[in-house]
Amino acid sequence: MALPPLQLKEDVRDHLQTSFINDQTVSELGKHKCEEEFLRLLDQLGSPPLFTTLRVNIHNSDCEHIIPLLQEEINKQCDKRGICHFDILKHHSLKDVVVIKNRGPNLNLEQSEKEVIVDLACGMAVLRGADVFVQGIMAAHPGMNENTLVSVFADVEGACRKGFVKQFTGRKIFIGNGVAKFSRDKIFTVNGMRGVGISMTHPLYEAPCLSDILPELVFPQNLPSAVCVHVLDPQPGELVLDMCAAPGGKTQHIATLMRNEGRIVALDKVKQKVKRVEANVQVWGMTCVECYAFDATEACRDGAGGSPPYPAGMFDRVLLDAPCSALGQRPSSFCKMTLPSLRSFETYQWKFFTQAVRLLKPGGTLVYSTCTITMAENEGCVAHALKTFPNLELCPQIPHVGGPGRLCPGLTADQLAKLQRFSPAREEGTDPTVDNDTIGFFIAKFKKKS
């Protein structure tokens, strides 16, 4: 293993393990297999997916036109970095997704004694193809000048102080080699330094760097997020609510599938983040979206009007891409979350869920999704929803490229088959594919009975 498994606080890990290795899973697979699967899951979460996916703008163009343009941009980038080109292919079933196979891990890289330490978020972005931006650099070897070859490490536990001079001996992981764009002095003494600080010429994992590539034509997005909006299946002319919209990737996708016809209400609690949603829909020329900074747990109020809150029974479709513990994100080396904060998501999500059900028209569609792996935030939430709201019916999903829901109390085999869980712990011996080597993600689709 080139990278260590995801490290969790002990009680969080125990909690997860107990819910994963439950009576149902043990009787189906046996305890040993369940334990192995859990370890595989933590291993995979520690490494980046081997595929990069981008959603393309099929409102103004199509894959046939966009792939050559994208190929040209990415080839230029590869030539600049001195790495081989990547092939870009259409996804086998999603008409608006293209796929790039990354490379790695490169286990033959020699490490330089000139080390650069970057913060964990920066390190995780590098593992998915980014360069090191100056803001992410925590420490650098005193002999680092412009064009010095350096080895880059991520500070796993956030223990390195900015500008630390000696060699950092805390927990760190090697993420590749690169060339410094500035001297150490400049990075730590000149105010307001920005831009690429280390160009990653030999990263542990090679993937294209996608920031700002053809923003009006492509949107880098994890595959399950794109699947989620296809499952919602919004139609031109409908009234759709995106309850937790920022940064707006799914809002942009909903607008595209609606061919910019109809009305989408996009809410997010954080005002600054709402600007990102606006920018992401504008860059694709979408004008059917209204964005509001609003607390979606209070989005339904009788007698309300044209801006939030809204009256019950108003929306044709609701997407609840809920705030969650985000334990499906990859790569992820270390999670500081405590057990009480992990557990707090279940109650928080329920507040959104009850509002979503009220806001939906009879006959309307609700899609609930998370980017986490816990049972309580996923299958547990669905079981609770079906018990609480007899007027909700669980629906099959199209497309269904992930696996079924995970065995748990309260859901039948038929119901689990209607859920879509993307689990990075793919079965032992199976090759990674774009559909099984993803972030951890969960989708449930409901219909409100008339």
Ligand SMILES: C[S@@+](CC[C@H](N)C(=O)[O-])C[C@H]1O[C@@H](n2cnc3c(N)ncnc32)[C@H](O)[C@@H]1O
């Ligand atoms: C999983 S992210 C949504 C990602 C988004 N759907 C996308 O695809 O780009 C969850 C979002 O919920 C927002 N959020 C958290 N609490 C909220 C609340 N009470 N009301 C509305 N949005 C909230 C967060 O700010 C965050 O942007």
